[in-house]
Amino acid sequence: MKRILIVDDDPVHLKLTSGILNKADFEPVTAASGEKALEILAKDPAIAGVVLDLVMPGLDGFGVLEAMRRETMRQPVIVQTAKSSPDIVVSAMRAGAADYVVKPVDPERLVTSLNNMLRMSALSTALEIERTRREGRFGFNEIITQSPAMKRVIELGRKAAGSTIPVLIEGESGAGKEMIARAIQGEGDRARKPFVTVNCGAIPAELIESTLFGHVKGAFTGADSNHKGKFAEAHGGTLFLDEIGELPAAAQVKLLRALQDGEIEPVGSDTTRTVNVRVISATNRRLLNLAASGAFREDLYYRLNVFPIYLPPLRDRREDIGLLIDHFIARLAAEENRRIDGCTPEARNMLARYDWPGNIRQLQNAVYRAIVLTNGTRLVPEDFPQLLNALDGPAAVRAAAERAPAPGAPVHIDAAQPAASVSPAAISETDMRDRFTRDDGTVAPLVDIERDLIAFALDQHDGKMAAVARALGIGRSTLYRKLKEYGLDNPNEDAA
Incomplete structure (x- = not known):
């Protein structure tokens, strides 16, 4: 349920607007002044939108809009005006308002405006995140989270961004380790520089050295030309070594030398090349346990684990599930050219109960599949049959299927009957x-x-x-x- 802040100095309007939003499955939060509104916005990151009265004693609506813009508060705003004066409306829009409504508020107009505003805001956020990622400007402000468990991660990440210290990110698959690595680069001196990703577990052992350090022509069968390798590609930027625990032992030795000396030696070459690369590594297993068992070089472990960051799984930060659902619906529905207004409260509660062993990646795929499956404009529990089965069992899936309207049996054109007519005598006195x-x-x-x-x-x-x-x-x-x-x-x- 999305939280909407209502700002109005009139207690009657606060009460009426709260009632309208409650009926529309929103969670209203009220403020009787502009100062109180800014205080709530600063403390509650879960506020999804604002319904703002323009005329208030003290800090009025225009003052609130100006303060929100100055403090980079991104919640979309609908302003309420007693008069629909063109000058007032234009001024409010220029100050940052997304829409306006005239008092007394028409419930259907307000709810429709809120739904449209939130949908466009989510889509705009998704597009901006993708744009910053492609341009190498992705930072911690673009990370979609309100979980206390992520505050420590972001705090450590920002400190790491101000240095060239080697970073090791540990966390389960799909939790967003690459996202943290991109944010570290995006807020550091290497922003907009190359960000090269290598999945160490997806490269055959015999090709890992060539992939990382490159090779010269004729170094081995099939080496028809020179290849500079990922270290050289990342020169001046960041090299993200994902699943570093899967790196073969032979490649671990050369990686250690590259990290210590800042030099690489392509396969088949007898000369070295100096590279300026910041290495951020990640693993879905405890690297310390791998080093203790001998599966990973201990000296390389200590070289990589200078600044460790642990990324908690999605089940330990359930506060983020709703935000991620809205983000994925906005982006994926736009990609599929579907109009999806969000999830029903029942679907949100079901998704919040699930443990998500595949973390954010699994949640994204589940929402994507539901968008393709749904026949309506809001996702319902029946659009997530696999999750419904995992949480409530096959009986719940069968019950959901029975509740869904089923098409009738086909009738051949020769067997079609004319519509039944009703004689006046068949109409009862009660009907009349x-x-x-x-x-x-x-x-x-x-x-x-x-x-x-x-x-x-x-x-x-x-x-x-x-x-x-x-x-x-x-x-x-x-x-x-x-x-x-x-x-x-x-x-x-x-x-x-």
Whole structure:
């Protein structure tokens, strides 16, 4: 459930807007002043959007927008105005607002605007992250997280970015080790420089040295030309050695020399070449245990493990699951040209309960598959059949399949029957009853009809007296008099 901050100095409007958002499956957070709003935004990174009143005592809406821009708070904002003056609207948009609504707020207009704003914000964030990654500017501000477990990771990563110290990132597969490595480069002196990735576990042992250090023509069968290798490709930038624990013993010796001396020797060559490369390594196993068992050189371990960073798995930072779901839906739905407005609360709760052994990579693939499978505009638990089966068993999957509407059996064109007609005699007396008649069929008195109409209008407009009076075409004083005359109670009068 997405948290929306409502900022308004009018307690009645705060109450009414909160009720609208509650019904639309949002979690409202309220602030009665601009100062309180900025305080909440600074402390609560889970705020997904803001509904902001422009006219407030003290720090008004324009002041809040300016402060948000100055502090690089990226939450999208819908402003509320009492008058739809073009000058005010244009000024609010220039100050950073994404949309505006006019008081009194129409519930459907506000909810539609919020959904569109959040969807566009998520897509914009996803595009910006991809752009910064390709340009080598990806930093820790682009990491999607609000988990306390990740604060220590980001703190260590920023310290590592200010140095050339060798970094070892340990964590399970799919947890985002390469993302941390890119952020370290993106916030350091080597930003926009080459970032070269090598998966040490995916390269055959006989080719690992050539891949890392290059080779000269004729060094071995098939070496038809010179190859400079990954170290040379990363010259001036960063070399990311993923799954370093899978590196063969022979290559470990040459890697140790390259790290110590800053020199590489291509296969088949008798000359060395100096390279300026920052090495960040990663592993999904404890490198210390591998060194203790003799599977990894101890001296190389100490050379790599100068600045260790442990990246917790996704199950230990469940606060990030909702944010990642929104990010993946925005990006992947755009790639698939599908309009997906998000997940239902039931689907979010189910995804939050799962342990995600494959971590972020598995979550991304699950969301991708659900986007392709779904027939609606919101993902539901039935769109994740494998997870539903793992959590609640096959019975839950069968029940979900039974609830889903199934197409009827095909009917041959020769067997098609005309639509059944209903004779007037078949219509019961109950079906013919009108709202202007009594149970006995006689016309109801005008007093009863008026009383029922006012009660209906109260329910339709959630007890908002101004809206009820406008809908009925009478004054508020007249409306109050008739409420008293007919003994009608306004359900929202106490709350207001």
